[in-house]
Amino acid sequence: MRKVLIATDKPFAKPAIEGIAEVINDAGYEMVLLENYKTTAELLNAVADVDAMIVRSDLVTQEVLSAGEKLKIVVRAGAGYDNIDLVSASEKGVAVMNTPGQNSNAVAELAMGLMVYTARNQFNGTSGTELRGKRLGLHACGNIGRHIARIARGFQMEVYGFDPFVEKSAMEHEGIKCVDTAEELFSICRYISLNIPANKDTTKSINYRLLEKMPKPATLVNTARKEIIDEDSLLRMFADRPDFKYLTDIAPDCREQIAENYPGRYFFTPKKMGAQTAEANINAGIAAARQIVGFLEKEIRTFQVNL
């Protein structure tokens, strides 16, 4: 009997596990659950005799791939696959897929929630400001960016976007005003939402040169990845621009320095929470299970990101 491992350091909601189990059992496979694991050894042990694996931000390293002797496919239940060693997977002939779009609305709602929370001074009883009429810049307009645009327009924000990989018509369809460079986006928007993936081109790409262009008062929202921020630039912005606020779902390495010196100007979720809703877990988890069955039964390779 084929085995599918669900390896999640940050567990899915219960109804998502039930939905995943149904898809896997209907295919005649066995589901193996490894949640909240604390050591790599537990993951290495669990992957040893499975045919497929579903993960979230869990690290799928060369060591993990090598331990999975029968492993044929890894599906990242989510969008970003920077946690998976694609080169090693390809060398081993393991297919890697993601489930684009399945958890995007949850991330978009968090980004908007962070903006409201900050505009209202973290609900501390003092007078804040409104989002209506303010300019919001979307640095990337994929699934998450376009969900943010839809919600932000409900708040009557003026939404701008920069994304060289998305058709302008798709952006305009969501009411996004397209700009041609990141510099232009940062120059005109006092709210910026970062929705870019982490890869070799984007690592540390959010630097002082871009940030200093933001009009005052400036609020930067990062629900993407920690690695895209140049932290020296971030600290310099905090020091040089008392109007600057940073809200993120992935706390920077310099979190203590910021917390100590700039109270009231930052918010870090205690754990990455963007995709942590029942709905996103159900959508991404079940899509991942279906993709595994489609691949093992019919070689369907939609959403494969390697090989």
Ligand code: 3PG
């Ligand atoms: C993603 O890339 O899909 C998001 O960052 C969500 O990550 P998570 O599944 O670890 O919450």
